[in-house]
Amino acid sequence: MKVLVATEKPFAKIAVDGIRKEIEAAGYELALLEKYTDKAQLLDAVKDANAIIIRSDIIDAEVLDAAKELKIVVRAGAGYDNVDLAAATAHNVCVMNTPGQNSNAVAELALGMMVYAVRNFYNGTSGTELMGKKLGIHAYGNVGRNVARVAKGFGMEVYAYDAFCPKEVIEKDGVKALDSAEELYKTCQVVSLHIPATAETKNSINYALLKDMPKGAMLVNTARKEVINEAELIKLMEERADFKYITDIMPAANAEFAEKFAGRYFSTPKKMGAQTAEANINAGIAAAKQIVGFLKDGCEKFRVNK
Ligand code: 3PG
Structure with a gap:
């Protein structure tokens, strides 16, 4: 064989x-x-x-x-x-x-990218801290659970939404389970994406969902680029100068993101999570x-x- x-x-x-x-x-x-x-x-x-x-x-x-x-x-x-x-x-x-x-590796990268972003990409200026910030975990699978564990160590207030995971399972980990993706994005300043790319989730992270995120919003993607509606994310970031997008999966429109959103956009050159x-x-x-x-x-x- x-x-x-x-x-x-x-x-x-x-x-x-x-x-x-x-x-x-x-x-x-x-x-x-x-x-x-x-x-x-x-x-x-x-x-x-x-x-x-x-x-x-x-x-x-x-x-x-x-x-x-x-x-x-x-x-x-x-x-x-x-x-x-x-x-x-x-x-x-x-x-x-x-x-x-490989879920702990991906979770550690997600938190590492959050620190990198709130510290202004280590550019020498004064940044902010993760402690006390509300983190929304979109999909509570193996990676989401590890993100919750590490984020609690940072003193973040952790929320999650998962269409397929019972709320009691999420809450057993000391994480607040919400009823919808809309509620998660409205509540949390930082959202970490852990949904798979399926026919239902492709392009599902769109303007309507992201527009209500609180001031100083940050979307962290260690999942898949296909779940993002890139054109709508660009429109949103053009309208909201406070919005950061940090990703481990380079968007198709990487050059446009990099040119338009310097200082609040970062992509790894190649998926590094695992x-x-x-x-x-x-x-x-x-x-x-x-x-x-x-x-x-x-x-x-x-x-x-x-
Ligand atoms: C996964 O689905 O396990 C991760 O995205 C890691 O993918 P990789 O093995 O291509 O790094």
Whole structure:
């Protein structure tokens, strides 16, 4: 059996060593396609792979067509919007993610970006503090929970809204659960986004939602760029000079944001949330173990294309 790690944005070496150990202990062969620059390289590498570990790498119908021996794809991470699930099902390929394995890393980055922004990007001027500010967590999954934990350490007042998580579960963590996204954005000066990119959420963070955020508002995005209605966010930031947008996922209109909103806009050059050795080890080794469990015992825990 051949397991391919196909990562345009590679794991830390220590994580790859751990993946290799798991795969070779099971008697399988490990192949690496790291830092690839062209889809053709991926199409070639998947030809004889029985299993693939990916990150945000795109697995579409063309890749699945090329991967004639493929049985399973594991997205080492949470969001699987980069995999065409219907095509995978049609090709009889199991798709899994590794929920929770990189969530602390993403949460730490979200809080780090908040500090960076309220301290005026460390430009030498006087900034403000997070303590006492109201933080709204939009979607209370694995990352949202970790953001709440760290934000409470900063002395923030933490609120959350999640359409699918019961209010009692949120409130057990000492977080105030609100009834709607509208209420969350009206209440909180800082909002941290943790919704997945789905047909329902795409473009859903729009002018109508953001316009009522309190003075000195800051939107922090460590989720996906697709959930933002970029044209409406630009319109809002043109109208509100107090509004900051801080993102770990570069918008399509990055140049326009950077030019128009200098001093209140920041994007990382490449999604960095899960880019820690710890997150790479956790998610990468979990992915390897899930592949071995699936190939040896048919275990389908964490399958997402049921
Ligand atoms: C995830 O969905 O797990 C995160 O967005 C991390 O993605 P990455 O593995 O591409 O950094």
